[in-house]
Amino acid sequence: GAGVSQSPSNKVTEKGKDVELRCDPISGHTALYWYRQSLGQGLEFLIYFQGNSAPDKSGLPSDRFSAERTGGSVSTLTIQRTQQEDSAVYLCASSLDPGRTDTQYFGPGTRLTVL
């Protein structure tokens, strides 16, 4: 079946612009995760959704970052007033549920470059 998909695959933007990144999880997966992969920081966890709810947003790097999920499916990560330090690959993962034994399946990522 289809895996996790993300769009766009690449995004180049100018500093100060807003960007929106999209994640389509595997059908039926209730848990959805956003991570960021950058050279300096490695793989960082940003936010997690169980259904449409994000219980804890403390992993988001700043208040310029926000995320939502609708219909228990598609999620969008929005970065307002982008900065050069936001340049990274943004990864999305989904799992059947957030239980201890569950496997997270990753998408191909969106490479964001802020000029």
Add this chain to the structure above:
Amino acid sequence: AQSVSQHNHHVILSEAASLELGCNYSYGGTVNLFWYVQYPGQHLQLLLKYFSGDPLVKGIKGFEAEFIKSKFSFNLRKPSVQWSDTAEYFCAVKGSQGNLIFGKGTKLSVKP
């Protein structure tokens, strides 16, 4: 807070050499541990995972890992590497929200 350390940043091996990549985690309670691999140009995929039971876990492509609680370690091993194993390998522990906490990764280069 939980954390994961991977000791080797870059490992270079010849084909048929044996591989061991180190991973240590910080949490002393019940842990769920993972190894993910990222081949060049591809997305992260699961190699193997440990939740409970037999501390020697076998994964895909001939990889295995051993959970040693007393050493807080979960090292990845493969008896004989192939050129196609060239990739970046990430050790991870499951966090309180079900998220994965990753190590910095180890790049493996296998010379043909």
